[in-house]
Structure formats: structure tokens, C-alpha cells
Amino acid sequence: MKAGRMDRRITIEEIVETRDSYGAVIRTWTPFATVWAEVRPVRSRELIASAKVTAEFDTVFRARWLDGLSPAMRVIHDGDVYEITGLAEIGRREGLEIMGRRHV
Numbered sequence: 001m002k003a004g005r006m007d008r009r010i011t012i013e014e015i016v017e018t019r020d021s022y023g024a025v026i027r028t029w030t031p032f033a034t035v036w037a038e039v040r041p042v043r044s045r046e047l048i049a050s051a052k053v054t055a056e057f058d059t060v061f062r063a064r065w066l067d068g069l070s071p072a073m074r075v076i077h078d079g080d081v082y083e084i085t086g087l088a089e090i091g092r093r094e095g096l097e098i099m100g101r102r103h104v
Contacts, residue, residue, distance in 0.1 A: 006036040010061055011076040012069065012098075032073060037063040037098075039077060054103060061098040062090070075100045 013029040020026055042058040059082060061075055075082040075098060082100030090097055 005038040006063065008037055008039045008077065010035060010037045010039070010063070012066070012073050013076060014070075014073045029074065032068070033066055035063045035066065037061045037077075042099075057102045057104070058085075059100050059102065061100060062095060063098065064095050065089075065093045066096060069096065069098070 011034045012032045014032040015027050016030045018026050018028070038061070040060045040062070042060055059077075061077070061082075069087060071084045071087060073084055075084060080102050082102045084098060085101050086099035088097040088099075089095075
């Protein structure tokens, strides 16, 4: 992996559950890691659902290997939130390809 291509900062967040004073579960997104990544838009499309037009943007983030990453997490890039739709190992734990989808 070439470091020069990894010129964008992304933050990976995980959901953390805590309990309030009444015992109710509170789910909050907290930072898991902030890393340098290569960002490559893959495709975009518009969908019509429930008489509403929405758009989806698929993007691939390439970053160095990160232990503990899971599809239950999400990526924040330039203020946009991407759900993780897939993970692929690059080499032998050299890097990760993180497939993300942003809904608008």
C-alpha cells in the first residue's frame, strides 16, 4: 500500500451501550479509530421508495490494517456518515478495504 494515496482522514465509530440512572439502555456512537485512508467513490444511484427519491453513494476506503474492525461500525468522512457494507483484507493484514454506503 502506498502511503501517498492515503491522504484523507476518516473516523471509524462503534456503537456503545450504557445504562442511565433508570436502567434504560442508551446507545451512542463513539470513535474507535481515526486513520489516514485512500477514498475512492465507486457508484451512486437514485432510488424511489414510498414516493420519496433517495440517493445512495458507494465508496471504498483503503487504510492500513486495523484489528477489531467490524461491519457493525460506521465511517465518518468529511462530515458524511457511511454504513460499512463490507470488509476485505489486503495482503496479509497489510491493509483493509472498507466498503461504505452513504444514504441521502
